[in-house]
Amino acid sequence: MLEVLEQLPADPILGLSAAFKQDANPKKVDLGVGVYKDEQGRTPILHAVAKAQNILLANEDSKTYISPQGVQGFIDGMLELLLGKGHKTLIEQRVAAVQAPGGCGSLRILSELLKRANGDLTVWVSDPTWANHIPLIGSAGLKIKTYPYFDKEQAGIKFDEMAACLAQVSKGDVVLLHGCCHNPTGADLTKEQWHKVLELAQQREFLPFLDIAYQGFGDGVEEDVYGLRLLADNLPEVIVAASCSKNFGLYRERVGLAAMICANNQVRNALQSQIQSIARAIYSMPPSYGGALVDIILNSEELKAQWLGEVTEMRERMQQLRRLLADKIKEKSGRDFDFITRQKGMFSYLCISPEQVKKMRSDNAIYFVDSSRVNIAGISHQNVDYIAEALVAVL
Ligand code: LMR
16 A cells, blocks of 8 residues: 555755765765855864763763653753843743754644644745745644745845735734744844834734744854844744754754743643643654753853854854855856845855756756755855856856
8 A cells, every 4th residue: 555655856955965975076066955064064063062972971871761841951051042041031931842853843843832722823934935844834734825035136135025914914823934044045134124023923913933043153142033032022922943953063963942932821831731742742752962962061151152152163154155255256257246245144045046056056066955045154265166157157
């Protein structure tokens, strides 16, 4: 009976890594999956993480189950990082939260929770959004619609259209927002635009769902949660999926946080039990290792300072690479690609067509997502001329 299932096409992002590995072209460049790389193209273990691993190895004395919510020190540390120390929602004990297997695990169990709360609601996602948002949210059985977000012609956010769309959203619907470093476009809301989103959420009574996977890669660890904190300060309910894959470099350890800010402590307690029962029915409890490392880092002054330094280093390197790429394109073609320098985080949207992307892949072995999203961290001083020339050739 199993033969009824057909082979599916490769994943639009992860499939690129497999194709890249098979390509024999010595000049090949990987700008696909969102993984940080240094000048040598390596994805190193952060020093703060390496030290935390040693501490964990020396102190861990059992592999028995952890509690269903995950590592409590991880949850507390992450909530403080996201909301700020002593945030009123924490003092008022209004936040339910669990450690989850990565940002994906967080998005999925929060979607399951939304489905339990109201099976008929619609989740509004930006057009475009991260390719895996729709499968993750859709698999929970929720309806999905898009709101206008990015204008490829102008290489910027079309905020008036976005706001006009959100002004029509039904009460109780959910609006998924990228906390910072929008994936795939790198185009983030300004502070004024976040205020307008807050106003719309208050007027329409929709529930904001923030996905924050790149805290620290945009303008800074504190700066990047401006929108999240604004909403958390002013709304009774906000839900958050956070990932430690990128900013802690813990990709394969699958470390994420699913958090729900609730109207009061009673609702919080109910949601805490609900989210744990959802996790129990899928994977029982999260793997502890990555969460234990983040717990050690965030709860040690020395390691936290070192980690913050390493996040700054990664952010500044990506900012320099943005400038370098835009300058090289200008040098080789006279064209203005300065919008790359205004985009934030790990991704840039080159605003070229899927055909042009595929041509760069077949002619030059430069791999990136069909939407024209490139991983900025895959650029280096060695390959930037090659990338800029190939881009200019398809323009
Ligand atoms: C990306 O967007 O490339 C990363 O978040 C990796 C993934 O799972 O898609």
